Amino acid sequence: MINVINNSNNPYFNLALEEYFLKYKNLEDNILILWQNEPVIVIGKNQNTYEELNLEYVNSNNIKVVRRLSGGGAVYHDLGNLNFTIIEGNSNIHKNDFSFFALPIISCLNKLGIKATFNGRNDILINDKKFSGNAQYFYKDKLLHHGTLLFASDLTVLSKALNVKKDKFESKGIKSVGSRVTNISDYIDTNISINEFKNMLIESVFEDKNEKIKNYILNDEEIKKINELVENKYSSWEWNFGKSPKFNYIKEMRFNSGSVSITMNVVDGIIKNFKIYGDFFEENSLEELEKRFINKKFEIREIKNIVESTNISKYILNINNEDFIKLFL
Structure with a gap:
């Protein structure tokens, strides 16, 4: 196994890095990558971005949004969260075997006096509280397994950023399932930093493989190619929002002058139908106003x-x- 050194906190770069080593770089060995993101919502491959996050809160708090390659639910990352990625050259060995990849993590926590357990489909728990969610993605003969490790994350922000408002969405996307969560640091008696925990985890993974730690440092050409993926894919609206399944958005609010509701059909992030209803009084024909939104991105800046x-x-x-703008928030 090879440990790829990555000190970037840019979520677009970090997800592009995963794809680069999965699809475009072959080190002829299994790969480990540990990484941290600045505040970001990471959306599962098959999810409707708009449905999974509190868009108003995310925008006002400068939280990035990025879609990953793997399925599963939406998660919040910040610098108190440690992410791990393992890429195996033979996907048949541990395909959909989430518990296998949990073993070195559980072993590492045991050394800190923490009893962790693998539970359900893809979670690792402490005292029945989730601190790690895992997902997999397959490309040709390769397997990419990655997961979160809540170490000292701001759980208050987590709950607000993913606290989707109770507006009516009808979607073919997959809804995330809420879960009680916790931080690893809450169960550690000694004062251990996330970097110290990171190093302990690297040791645990290689110890589990009975191998010595081998580090790999990115060169300038590799960084250039990863940044091309960032620019062309991971930082783009088309990937992060436009890939959302088609859905209908319905929102109604009451004002002093009456109730106003808007309905729209959104396909690939583009508004295809837009209608305004309510018991308000009309000054001029609404058709002209409605047409202004047709074929525009369902993106708050464009709507504003x-x-x-x-x-x-x-x-x-x-x-x-x-x-009126409140109807879109």
Whole structure:
């Protein structure tokens, strides 16, 4: 096994790094990568991005959003969360065997006096509380297994960022399942930093393989190719939002001048149908206003630009632009 050194905290780079070693770089050995992200929501491959996060909170707190290669649910990462990736050259050996990859983690925690257990489909628990979720992705003969390790993450932000508002969504995407979560650091008596824990985990993984630690440092050409993946894929709206399954969005709010509701059909992140309903009084035909949103991205900045370039009260009596934008948040 080879330990790839990665000190980046950029979530776009870190996910591109995974794909690079899975699809474009063959070290002829299994690969371990440990990495941390600045605040980000990581969306599962088959999920509807809009459905999984509190978009208003995410935008106002400058939390990034990125889609990963593997399936499973949406997760929140920050610098208190340690992520691990293992790439195996033969996918047939441990395909869908999530418990196998949990063993060195459980062993590492045992050395710290913490009893951890593998449970259910893909979780590792301490005292029945989840601190690690795992997922897999397959490419040709290769297997990519990765997971989260909540070490000292801000669980308050986690709950807010993934606290989807109770607006009505109808979607073919897969909804995340809420779970009680905990931090590893809460169960450690001594003062151990996340970097110290990271080094302990590397030792545990190689010890589990009965191998000496072998490190691999990225060269400039490899970093260049990874950054190309960042630019062309992982930082793009098309990958992170446009890949969402088609869905219908319905939102209704009541204002002093009456109730207003909007419905839209979104396909590949693009608004294909848009209608306004309510018991308000109309100033001018709504069709002109509705057409402004057709074939536009379902993305808050673009929607705000449309609203800000329009006098909403020209169409809906006594509804101003600020009120109208609330229907999209």
